[in-house]
Amino acid sequence: MSSIELYSPPDMGDALRFIEHGDKNVAVIASGTDLLPRMRRRLTAPTVLLDISSFTEDLKYISQSGGVVRLGALTTVTDLLESPLFDAELSLIKEAAQLFGAPQVRNVATVGGNICSATSSEDMIPVLMVLGANVKLVSSKGERVIPLRDFIVGKRATAMRQSEILSEVSFDAPRGHAWTAYEKLGRRNMLILSLVNEALLLSLEDDLETVRLARVALNRVAGKVPAHAIKTEEFLAGRKLSEETISQAQKVLASELSLTSDFRGSAAYRKEVEEVYLKRLIQRCSSRIRGQA
Numbered sequence: 652m653s654s655i656e657l658y659s660p661p662d663m664g665d666a667l668r669f670i671e672h673g674d675k676n677v678a679v680i681a682s683g684t685d686l687l688p689r690m691r692r693r694l695t696a697p698t699v700l701l702d703i704s705s706f707t708e709d710l711k712y713i714s715q716s717g718g719v720v721r722l723g724a725l726t727t728v729t730d731l732l733e734s735p736l737f738d739a740e741l742s743l744i745k746e747a748a749q750l751f752g753a754p755q756v757r758n759v760a761t762v763g764g765n766i767c768s769a770t771s772s773e774d775m776i777p778v779l780m781v782l783g784a785n786v787k788l789v790s791s792k793g794e795r796v797i798p799l800r801d802f803i804v805g806k807r808a809t810a811m812r813q814s815e816i817l818s819e820v821s822f823d824a825p826r827g828h829a830w831t832a833y834e835k836l837g838r839r840n841m842l843i844l845s846l847v848n849e850a851l852l853l854s855l856e857d858d859l860e861t862v863r864l865a866r867v868a869l870n871r872v873a874g875k876v877p878a879h880a881i882k883t884e885e886f887l888a889g890r891k892l893s894e895e896t897i898s899q900a901q902k903v904l905a906s907e908l909s910l911t912s913d914f915r916g917s918a919a920y921r922k923e924v925e926e927v928y929l930k931r932l933i934q935r936c937s938s939r940i941r942g943q944a
């Protein structure tokens with residue numbers, strides 16, 4: 652077996668210089684819950700691991716200021732579960748965190764690692780997509796902020812350059828009559844990679860009937876990566892919520908899904924669950940909004 656070098660830089664500046672000038676086959680490692688099993692299965696073979704896990708002062712935080720919520724890349728799933736910020740309108744974050752792995756995984760799995768893994772089974776990607784999240788990428792040359800929806804470019808493929816580290820995810824806290832919700836189905840209740848997942852942000856007009864904005868994201872829309880269900884979002888915007896609207900929205904959703912069958916479940920089953928989830932999420936969000944008003 653070839654040897655793997657582990658480099659633990661003293662600070663972020665050193666880490667950024669290292670990936671800029673170092674070995675091209677370097678992989679950033681946060682907690683390793685995704686990377687290490689993949690290395691063990693020989694699905695990836697970096698020769699150098701750049702360990703950023705000690706940068707907790709710079710990269711582990713949850714904050715809200717001026718209506719913007721910021722999550723440092725090393726924020727863990729347990730940190731999300733413990734934050735009071737996600738008890739009300741942003742409760743989809745806690746719903747996703749509760750369904751994430753098991754306590755041992757939640758205690759170490761990071762938000763940054765989840766997003767950078769860029770697969771259809773990652774919970775935090777659709778959640779952060781419906782929140783309209785941006786990701787901050789830093790390099791020794793500076794930083795850039797791009798929408799999460801542009802960051803994920805394919806299965807296990809992101810818009811991150813070799814010289815960059817993801818440092819932060821940020822999004823605007825929902826304003827007005829808005830709520831969020833998340834559903835996930837796996838083959839068991841714990842330690843599940845999602846068979847189907849779906850996230851919704853719903854915002855209603857002052858009449859509490861008309862949809863102002865709907866953002867729907869799922870792990871598979873047009874292919875194997877998480878994405879927005881754009882046609883469903885467009886269909887719902889401006890319509891009065893009724894049984895009929897929801898039923899039509901389910902059909903629109905079904906028409907834009909591109910699902911495949913695998914050993915976890917058939918495409919037909921996945922489609923049916925996605926439709927049921929859409930109804931459930933809309934009903935949950937609208938009743939919470941009306942309960943708050």
Ligand SMILES: Cc1cc2nc3c(=O)[nH]c(=O)nc-3n(C[C@H](O)[C@H](O)[C@H](O)COP(=O)(O)OP(=O)(O)OC[C@H]3O[C@@H](n4cnc5c(N)ncnc54)[C@H](O)[C@@H]3O)c2cc1C
Nearest residue numbers: 681682683684685686751752761763764765767773774817
């Ligand atoms: C038993 C088990 C259960 C799991 N259950 C779930 C689950 O329910 N839901 C779910 O979504 N996932 C689950 N996972 C997958 C994994 O735990 C998550 O994706 C986790 O969030 C990854 O975070 P990490 O810190 O361990 O990332 P790592 O494994 O350290 O890194 C993952 C990838 O991201 C890159 N990376 C990490 N951080 C950065 C950064 N800041 N900048 C640039 N690149 C970076 C790494 O190079 C690597 O390619 C599970 C894994 C295991 C082993």
